[in-house]
Amino acid sequence: MIGRALRATLIALFLGAAAASAADSPSSAQPPGVLLSRQLAARARVSVGDVVTLAVDANGARGMMVRVAGIYEPTPDPMRFTAQRLEAHMHLPDLAALVADSADPAARELASAINVKLVDAHDAGPFASELAARAPGVIVRPTSRTRDDDPFAVLDRFHVAISAVTVVGATAFLLALMVIRAEERRDTIAILRLIGISRRSLLTAVAIEGLLIAVMGAIFGVIVAVATESLVNGVFQARYDTALVFVRVTRSIAVRSIAIALPLGLAAGIGASWPLLRGQILSLFRR
Amino acid sequence: MTSLGLAWRSTKRYRVRAVLAVIGVAIIGALLFDMLLLSRGLLDSFADLLSSSGFDIRIVGSEGVPIVRFPIDGSTRLAADLRALPEVRDVVLIRVERATAQVNGRTPRDVTLVGTTQTGGGPWTIVKGTNLPSASSSSDRCLMLIARRLAAALGVVPGSVVDLSVRPAGIASALPAIACRAVGVVNFAFAATDEDSVATTMIALQDALGLQAADADLVLVASRPAVGSAAAVRAIERLRPDLRVYSNEDVIAQFNQNGFAYFRQISLVLSALTMTFAFLLVATLLTVSVNQRLGEIAALRALGIRRARIASMLLWESALLVGGGGLLALPLGGLLALALDHILRQMPGLPERLHFFVFNWRAVTTHLVVFGMTAAAAAAYPVWLTARLPIAETLRREVVG
Incomplete structure (x- = not known):
């Protein structure tokens, strides 16, 4: 009792x-x-x-x-x-x-809803129309949502927009750090160019360096996301007493993150070093 | 030269990195500002929407404020009893039904039909035409207000006649259509962006339902300002203990607990993340920048400039980067909030007037305070680094290097 x-x-x-x-x-x-x-x-x-x-x-x-x-x-x-x-x-x-x-x-006779599983799920529309015509007053709705009436599709767009803003902000910071790094190596680049190493070789080196930094950063980010996934889920599951999974780092998300990070790292590396590489050698010695 | 002057010169000297850092801080700051707006925006907007109706108490027949409401038995009598209460200033009965609207025999359109005893104004804004007149001032049995979007789709203007057929949920119905004359084209405050709504009088709704008297499924009550909604709620609960009575504050609290929780959480998480992100990046930038200028700083110290002044200079540098970005973040955040609000308002079933991002001064103040703290925290390590700087050894290393 x-x-x-x-x-x-x-x-x-x-x-x-x-x-x-x-x-x-x-x-x-x-x-x-x-x-x-x-x-x-x-x-x-x-x-x-x-x-x-x-x-x-x-x-x-x-x-x-x-x-x-x-x-x-x-x-x-x-x-x-x-x-x-x-x-x-x-x-x-x-x-x-x-x-x-x-x-x-x-x-x-108190059933408030009847779930129907169709032989072919694609018949949901015609079935709903036919049933509505045969039984006026009965509301027939497919259990699957369309993209237009799915609030989670909207939330998905919201999260993508926030991610895009974060990526733009992070790119600006990355570019600033790469500019500092390029400035630090001004003399080194001047000497390398003075002894005859071509701009193309130096540009390739800078690009590879930017790529490596981006790859390492992206992998580190994915590791942090995976490591904190269970923590975030644990906190929210405890908070709302539910088994709902709030965060899931899937393979496609990890691949997408790395795919976005690579060109940005590459562009930041080349963009930051380009002013030093395109100028005259003497200007690098401030002459 | 003051510390600010020295900081300004350093910033100008490394203008490319400074501009990039300010841009980065501005973008991250814009996101933080938006999250602060989001943390209360929907709640403020919802409260504003509720209060705009002019009524501060809602009475329903079932628990919660569900989408599907049940008619309240004897609601006409209830309205009379409520009006007799000294705590009550005004009472309005509302009933919502599904219906179809048809013009000139064209394809009927599903609509939300609202029957109300409120005339001469309500939770709508007149775009064209007039309000619903009081029952006694019109010879027409059915007059109606029509939502702007629906009016445009059906080609309805004030004076047009629309055939309305009610389709009560869960009942096989063959109720005949009644002809209603549109008196106004309006924007309904509570209607969703994708919802086609019409409003008419309770008498017209009774006719459409084929009933002598239709019970309302929602009763709106305005309490007397001198008494307040809490006292009025208690009086109504004493009068009809079988009903659920909610003040606007109760509804908002319920909404805050359930519907709004997700946005409160996400704004909290993202605010914390963006600030950590901004702190780490500004601290890294300043630290790298200071490491690059160790010789310069040692030289300044050797010239007799005190540690405190160097520390002050670094603090000012941090303040210029974070402060510049933080101030730029406000207009940028405003623009970003418009875009994000536009995305979120595409959620199905949301009232057109509901917004997720609502400007408030508290968000601006919090934003500025948090940025001030971030600037100070980001400068802490570089300041500590320069405070411990051995002057002679650094200068020697710079010369030999």
């Missing part, structure tokens, strides 16, 4: 006979089984096998005894990651017995 009342979301699934073993059938002698979300089980301090009262009202009226058949981790939902997942899953007939008005025979 739960000592104090908790408000939870009840989700009833009509699983059919084949899947009925997940929670006990309502026809068995013992109380019907329910699955509780991990968060609800922890808050209510119940474990598998406990018999508890599940009620529609906070005061325990209109309730029924149920047995906790299992505890599950709710499927992470990025649209609801701030919400407390206090949920219970039970068979649809059990939910009907719990909430429906016994005086109203139609009250047991």
